[in-house]
Amino acid sequence: MKPPDFKYVRVDSLEEAKQALSVATDDDAKVLAGGQSLVPLMNFRLARPRMLVDINHIPDQAYHRVENDHVELGPLCRHRDVELDQAIMARCAAIREAVPHIGHVAVRQRGTVVGSFAHGDPLAEWSTLGVLLNAVVRVEREGGSREVPASTWFKGFFDTDLDRDEVATSVGFDLPEGSPLTGSAFSEVSRRHGDFCLASAAAVVQLDEAGDISAVRLVVSGLKTVPWSLGSRASEYRGQAPTEALWTRLAGELPGEKEITSDLHASGATRRAMAHALARRVLFMAAMRAEKRRKDPDNGR
Ligand SMILES: Cc1cc2nc3c(=O)[nH]c(=O)nc-3n(C[C@H](O)[C@H](O)[C@H](O)COP(=O)(O)OP(=O)(O)OC[C@H]3O[C@@H](n4cnc5c(N)ncnc54)[C@H](O)[C@@H]3O)c2cc1C
Missing domain, CATH: 3.30.465.10 (Uridine Diphospho-n-acetylenolpyruvylglucosamine Reductase; domain 3)
Structure with a gap:
């Protein structure tokens, strides 16, 4: 399919981009960046912007x-x-x-x-x-x-x-990993390489000098309409030893299966099981990387 008609505006500065968006007469003006999401949506006619503001020719913005x-x-x-x-x-x-x-x-x-x-x-x-x-x-x-x-x-x-x-x-x-004693990790499950994931998880673990947890962050996607985060509950894990049992307990903080998106790709129960395994994996990996750097500060970079 080809997209519906639209007006194309090429801008050469951010000022011009802002000006073009400010004078658009309806809600249908869109910035065109890489076009990797917008153009397929337009070709399928799932998006029908009347004006595209192409920012690709603005100098010095790829930093x-x-x-x-x-x-x-x-x-x-x-x-x-x-x-x-x-x-x-x-x-x-x-x-x-x-x-x-x-x-x-x-x-x-x-x-x-x-x-x-x-x-x-x-x-x-x-x-x-x-x-x-x-x-x-x-x-x-x-x-x-x-x-x-x-x-x-x-x-x-x-x-x-x-x-x-x-x-x-x-x-x-x-x-x-710019901070000492810190490690991070990411993992996901998708049907084929390059597909959007069914679920993903990412973690940052920071240890103290004794090797106990001083900070932990965990984010999981694929459960809800926005990424789920452990947030302030993470403070309850401060000072504890980074054991596998602890990671299992922490991964257990994920929302229950009834609160999780269920669709033709996977049920809430399946997504929760995947997310639980991914969460444990990234917590373990992040902690292992932090521990390596605790023992050898130059390690992990
Ligand atoms: C085959 C294929 C596989 C893909 N797989 C994945 C994947 O596995 N994971 C993944 O994350 N992505 C995937 N993508 C999408 C890709 O990552 C896109 O690059 C990204 O989602 C959007 O970036 P873009 O620059 O292409 O944005 P565009 O398509 O140009 O724009 C997307 C939206 O963002 C708006 N926008 C873009 N830039 C700005 C800006 N600076 N200011 C205001 N609004 C802006 C646009 O107006 C539009 O609404 C895939 C795409 C394709 C074609």
């Missing part, structure tokens, strides 16, 4: 800057740019393990990280990583800007905190 173990990604930074950035990969095992699951190389070569946040697919690898890594999305409109934490960015199924006249201009987050 991926690592500074003091914090990274900022511009709106034209492609998944593949991250995958090939050794400074990012060495500082976050969870990103290293997640990004190769995003479609295939051709998709990663075009699709943007910021576009993934804007799209708000609850199964996207960046949705899980964003909540795990406390990402902050910066959005701008004519005459204003704001920063939104990933914890409130994802509102529901393909629904984010992005307003129709806003352009997402960057996403930033800390890289966990």
Whole structure:
């Protein structure tokens, strides 16, 4: 299928993009980034924007800057740019393990990280990583800007905190393995490599000098319309020894099967069983990486 008619606007600066969105007369103006989600939706006529604002020709917006173990990604930074950035990969095992699951190389070569946040697919690898890594999305409109934490960015199924006249201009987050005694991990289940996952899990574990837990974060996707997070309940695990029994108990915090999305791909019970196994795996892997770095601070980078 071919998409319905639309007006195409090529912009050469973020200012022009904001201006184009501000004068759009209806809700149907959309930013075109990598086009890897928007164009298929238009071809299937599931999306019918009347105007596309193409930001691909704006110079200097493909940046991926690592500074003091914090990274900022511009709106034209492609998944593949991250995958090939050794400074990012060495500082976050969870990103290293997640990004190769995003479609295939051709998709990663075009699709943007910021576009993934804007799209708000609850199964996207960046949705899980964003909540795990406390990402902050910066959005701008004519005459204003704001920063939104990933914890409130994802509102529901393909629904984010992005307003129709806003352009997402960057996403930033800390890289966990930049901190000492810390490890992270990501794992997912999908039917075929490159498919969207049925469920995914990601964790960050930080140990204290004695080898007990000083902080733990766990995020699981595929259960609800937004990524599920352990959130403040994590503080109850502080000071405890990182044993397999503890990871099983922690994974048991997942929502019950009746609260979990059930569809033609998998029942709530199946999704919970997958998520439970994935959660245990990433907690174990993250803790193992943290422990290796505790014993040898130069390890794991
Ligand atoms: C075959 C195939 C397999 C895929 N598999 C996966 C997968 O396994 N996991 C996964 O996560 N993704 C997958 N994708 C999607 C891919 O990751 C996309 O790159 C991503 O979802 C959106 O990025 P994009 O730059 O292509 O955005 P686009 O398609 O250009 O835009 C998507 C939406 O975000 C909005 N948008 C984009 N950028 C901005 C911005 N800067 N400001 C405001 N709004 C913006 C657009 O208006 C649109 O509504 C797959 C795609 C294909 C074609």
